[in-house]
Amino acid sequence: MADDPAPDQPQRVRIRRDAGGLLAGLASRIAPWRGRLVQLWRDYALVRFAGVVLGAVLAVYLLVWATVARNLPSADGLLTYQPPLPTMVRGVNGEIVYSYARERRVQLRFVDFPRPVIDAFLSAEDKTFWTHGGVDFTGLAGAVVDYAIKFGSGERARGGSTITQQVAKNILIGNEYSVTRKLKEMILARRIEGVLNKQQILELYLNEIPLGRQSYGVQAASQAYFGKDVDQLALHEAAFLAILPKAPEIYSRARHAGRALERRNWVLDQMVKNGVASPGQASFAKAQPLGLIPRRTESWDPSVGYFVEEVRRRLIDRYGESAENGPNSVYAGGLWVRTSLDLELQKAAQDALRSGLLRYHSGKGWHGPLARLKLGEDDWQGQLIASNLSLRYQNWRVGVVIRRSGPAATIGFPDGTTAPLTSLPDPLRRGDVIAAAPVGGGVWGVRIVPEVSGGMVVENPRSGRVLAMAGGFDAGLGSFNRATQALRQPGSTIKPFVYATALDYGMTPATMVPDQSFCVYQGAGLGQKCFRNFDMRGAGGVHTMRWGLEQSRNLMTVHIANDTGMPRVVSTIQRVGIGKYDPYLSFALGAGDTTVAQMVNAYAALANNGVQYAQSMIDYVQDRSGKVIWRADSRPCEGCNMAEWDGKPMPRLTARGKQVLDPRTAYQVVHMLEGVVQRGTATVLRDLGLPLFGKTGTTSGPTNVWFVGGSQDIVGGVYLGYDQPRSLGGYAQGGTFAAPIFRQFVSQTKSRWSHTPFSAPTDVRMVKIDRVTGKRVFGGEPTSDPKSAIIWEAFKADTEPPRATRQDQLAAEREMIIAAIRKLREVQGNEALPGEEEGADFVEQQGGVY
Structure with missing residues (x-):
């Protein structure tokens, strides 16, 4: 690099150096024939004329060279070049659970590439790589001749580019097909050879070369075509990868397998010719089939779809999507993202929600296709792929009906395969995108994805970290996340916060409340509004507040809200993050809109003695070098990383949560909600034998059914409803459809649930x-x-x-006496003892001694 001008030297110095390098290269090539050329020059006028023409052409060439070289990017940037890399997502235990990538890329060091892989690529692309200075003039001459022959034919000439030139093209100047680009390549190749050593250049090439199947670099291609890392490749597999730079989209297709084999075997011959493979090794490799695996999707757990999509949205809002948005963009920045995703809980949540949707839809029959395509003669595969619909549930697949004739039909899948289709609904027709599953003998049957949908969220109430999230039947059918994006009426799941407000303002769980009709005048325009219970009637009389919450009595809730004051009630609802509502009584019964995520976070405050943490899914984000660039817990900790202990007390972080409810009130509500599980509308959870609290909800229609609850360590919530709200049917209630979903979730993860009862705060x-x-x-x-x-x-x-009172006490004592007499009669079998009532009368007459 001694003769390489510094980056801040004048551009003309670089151009002069490049031109001098080119002339020196040409001079070295013609030196052996110099004497003969001089003799020809003297003897033949035609040769002299050709020399003049050649000189003129060379002058023009150098002029063009100088013009092209003026604004080229600096090769010095390759010293700090950072390739676009995918963002990797980790779960709560540090395992990689997903990646955001439009291109498959895996960066390796030069020493990580096996020698046969390197030799295969050099034999196929640049056999003089180790000796040339960036441009192979012999290969260049052949490329010029080929270009002249094909000029005007529309065919693309053979490149003649060295690996160094390909690095310049792939990273610095792009893939434009022109003489100008070739000149730029040559100039930059010379510069690159002055900046990087050969190993560095080859490392860049092997990591960046596009090789088809969205793969960039040899390691990514090795996984895409063979499902192997590069150090596991056999010789014939390495030779196949080496043919891909020329035409990856041709050689990777099954219909061009013959051409691929021919080209692969040519590479093996070149390896023998170059002395890097023996004839025996090459013969054995030639006898092997291509052995390509089918184009495949990533092997991520299918249950994580909605969770990682929500994380993606949040990252894009913060860092942008592509490299143009900055160095830490989601699809190019190579970020490492630690999330709160718990894979065990996530799988259970997705399974439970799917089971609930299928259970509700059972027996309802065909409701139409997932989508409809307008198919031409032979374009169904491209259209199906473009629809971007997929399904990863059991053995179900998404396909399109490509033919139907009476009771017979054929379905086509995204990989181009087709199969006979059975179990055909009458309205099914060509172009319908549906779900299907194999039924045996190569035949597939129609499967019905439920039209009803829903969302589920699971949270750690002690930190606010979201552990699991399911936003519908399958994320492959659409990115709309019903856990965070669907605004739904919460129904009776709002009631605990009405009761909490009443407890704050003088009522107790034992306060007697009327379960009687309640009407309110709403003004001249709206007239009188009368509320009613879900069963359309009141129970009559008065009952304890606890009973009203356990049995979800609307009329009692309205009386409580009215007596407490709706401004206070909506203030509590807003403070716990459910929503901002006007002080109308209907909002005390769940008429406002909210999301599952918001409801779960509000219930988390109840479980955590009134302390609420901001809901989070991302713990922290690191850039490609490992530096933490964002974290959810942003509290400063002075002295936490001191080199040596200074003898002072250990640093303490300030509390992160916010006290949104009186801790005593929160516990009282939880204690009443335990009664909902034991005696109320969620008794389907009772036999789990765990200390659980929760509340069901059913909105008018009913259009939504809910359950939200959990333990002091895990809180979750779920709703079911149509995306375009309509009645679920009068039989649908939170206790019969939503609570069983939560029950399945708990049953599937029971080892994760504590048997420790809720602890009461002081006072x-x-x-x-x-x-x-x-x-x-x-x-x-x-x-x-x-x-x-x-x-x-x-x-x-x-x-x-x-x-x-004395009267109450005497009544209680009488009950105790009767119980004692009953016990004596059972133990002694003594019929001579007085009857229970007579005995109690006798005891009372004797002053209470028996």
């Missing part, structure tokens, strides 16, 4: 009460029997029911 007192009357109980003990009237209830200090 909460547990008092025995009668859950029906709300009165304090002194006799008897709470049991696990859901029918038991005696329970432990949570009260804030000084809000528990007063000790019973």
